[in-house]
Amino acid sequence: MTDLAYNITTVCIGKKYEPLKPDWLQRLEKMCKKMNIHIWSEIDSTILKYGLEEAWWDVVRLKRNLELLMKEKKPVMHLDMDMIVEKDLIDIVNLPYDFIISTEIGGPNAYPKECSNKLGFGICSGLYVIKPSAMKFMLTILKNMMSYTFNCYSDQVNIMNYIIKNPHQIVVEEVVLGEKTYKNNIVLIDGIKIGVLDFAMVIRDPILNNGQYANHINIDNVGGVVQFKKYFYADLETLPLTCRCGKKHLGDTTVCKHLAMRQLKNM
Numbered sequence: 001m002t003d004l005a006y007n008i009t010t011v012c013i014g015k016k017y018e019p020l021k022p023d024w025l026q027r028l029e030k031m032c033k034k035m036n037i038h039i040w041s042e043i044d045s046t047i048l049k050y051g052l053e054e055a056w057w058d059v060v061r062l063k064r065n066l067e068l069l070m071k072e073k074k075p076v077m078h079l080d081m082d083m084i085v086e087k088d089l090i091d092i093v094n095l096p097y098d099f100i101i102s103t104e105i106g107g108p109n110a111y112p113k114e115c116s117n118k119l120g121f122g123i124c125s126g127l128y129v130i131k132p133s134a135m136k137f138m139l140t141i142l143k144n145m146m147s148y149t150f151n152c153y154s155d156q157v158n159i160m161n162y163i164i165k166n167p168h169q170i171v172v173e174e175v176v177l178g179e180k181t182y183k184n185n186i187v188l189i190d191g192i193k194i195g196v197l198d199f200a201m202v203i204r205d206p207i208l209n210n211g212q213y214a215n216h217i218n219i220d221n222v223g224g225v226v227q228f229k230k231y232f233y234a235d236l237e238t239l240p241l242t243c244r245c246g247k248k249h250l251g252d253t254t255v256c257k258h259l260a261m262r263q264l265k266n267m
Contacts, residue, residue, distance in 0.1 A: 004034055004035060004036050004074065005034040005035065005074065005075070005090060005093065006034070006035050006036075006074050006075040006076065006077055006090070006093045006129075007035065007036050007037075007038055007068055007072065007074060007075070007076045007077065008028060008032065008035050008036070008037050008038070008077045008078075008079055008089075009037070009038045009039070009040060009061065009064065009065055009068065009076060009077070009078050009079070010024070010037075010038075010039055010040070010061075010078065010079050010080065010081050011039075011040045011041075011057050011060060011061045011080075011081075012039050012040070012041045012081060013040075013041060013057060013060075016219070016225065017081045017082075019225050019229075020081050020082075020225065020228070020229070021039070021081070023229055023232045023233075024081050024232075025037065026232075027084060027085055027232055028079075028085055031085045031086070031087065031088055031089075032085065032088050032089050032090065033088060033090065034090060035077075035089075035090070038064075038068065040060060040061055040064045054152070054153065054154070055152060055153040055154035055155075055157075056153050058125065058145065058153055058154055058155040059142070059145050059146060059153050061078060062138065062141070062142050062145065062155055063142060065078055065130060066130070066135065066138060066139065066142060069130055069132060069135060070135070073132055075093050075129050075130065075131045075132075076129070076130050077089060077092075077093060077127070077128070077129045078125070078127065078128050078129075078130075079126070079127055079214075080125075080126040080127070080216065082126070082216065082217055082218065082219050082228070083126050083127060083202075083214050083215070083216050083217075084214060084215045084216075084217060084231055084232060085213070085214045086212055086213060086214055086215060087211075087212075087213045087214075089213060089214070091177050091178075091213070092127075092129065092197065092201070092202075092213060093129055095175065095184075095195055096193070096195075097129075097131075097184075097186070097193045097194065097195030098131050098133040098134040098137070098192035098193050098194070099128070099129065099130055099131065099134040099137065099138065099192060099193075099194045099195070100128060100129040100194075100195045100197065101123045101124070101125060101127070101128040101129075101156075101159075101194065101195070101196055101197065102123070102124045102125075102126055102127040102128070102196075102197050102199075102201070102202035102204075102214075102216070103121055103122065103123065103124060103185075103196055103197055103198070103199040103202070103204075104116070104121070104122030104123055104124040104156070104204065105122075105124070105199075105204040105205055106122055107120070107121060107122075108120050108121065110122025110124075111156075111157075112157055112160065112161075115157075115160035115161055115163075115164050116160070118164050119160065119163065119164065119170065119185075120170075120185075121185055121196060122156070122160065123156050123159060123160060123196055124156060124202075124204060124216065125154075125155045125156045125159075126202070126204070126216045127197075127202050127214060127216070128155075133192060134192050134194075136190075137189075137190050137192050140162070140190075141155065141158050141159055141162060144158050144162065145158050149161075150162075163187055163189060163194075166189060166190070167189070168187055168188060168189040169187075169188040169189075170185060170186065170187055170188075171185075171186045171188070172184070172185060172186070173186050173195075177201075178211075180200075180211060182197070182198035182200060182201055183198050184196060184197055184198050200212060201213050201214075202214045202215075202216060203215055203216065204216045205217065205218065205221065205242045205243050205244070206236060206242055207241065207242070207243065207258045207261055207262065208236070208237060208261065208262065208265060209235070209236050209237055215231070215236065215242075217231055217242045218242065218244075220250060221242050221243065221244055221247065221250065222239075222240055222242055223240070227240070237262055237265075241256065241258050241259060241262075243256060243258050245257070245258065
């Protein structure tokens, strides 16, 4: 199919995400055009030497994504399976950046803090796009991940550490998509542009409907897989809040202020 503009990939390993596959696929096929979907569900034998430590799956997916990029020479977008797409993602793919990634929740205190404190923001690899022009940069990131350069296999930890430890420049760029204006953080490094998306485009732990392209919802925040499936089909604002506030089993005892935000909007 030569009319495909890009590939969408995800990782589905283990019992937690397998039940989401039909719903996730159905949503993508409904919302997105000119894309092909690849699901990485087998563990690469070369990964087993890492002892399946935290974030080893990031190595699996980046390795597979770069192989696909080399083969087809088309942009590759990774999406986590807990990402619920609300609008056609081709708008994001078409942004004039070499590597595109969503923003982590928490601003200058986002994980890992030692990096976001310096950058002023964090990145979230629940959604990212690699274009052929970013191949060399991402191969460097993959090499660092596999060699445990920054004491972690996490892609977002490795990317953020690489940025702060190497010469770079950060500028803010406005883009208009539809009738909305967004402000993206642009990292200029190693001759490429990294576009860190406005948080309003891809929202982590969403509270309200504001025309976002996707909602990135932590399954544990909403009570597990069965409860999470509801977010594919019902209106976000009719469902339980996706934040961690007050959820003692998640280690959070803070008073939730987000319900008031919903009530104020609906007054």
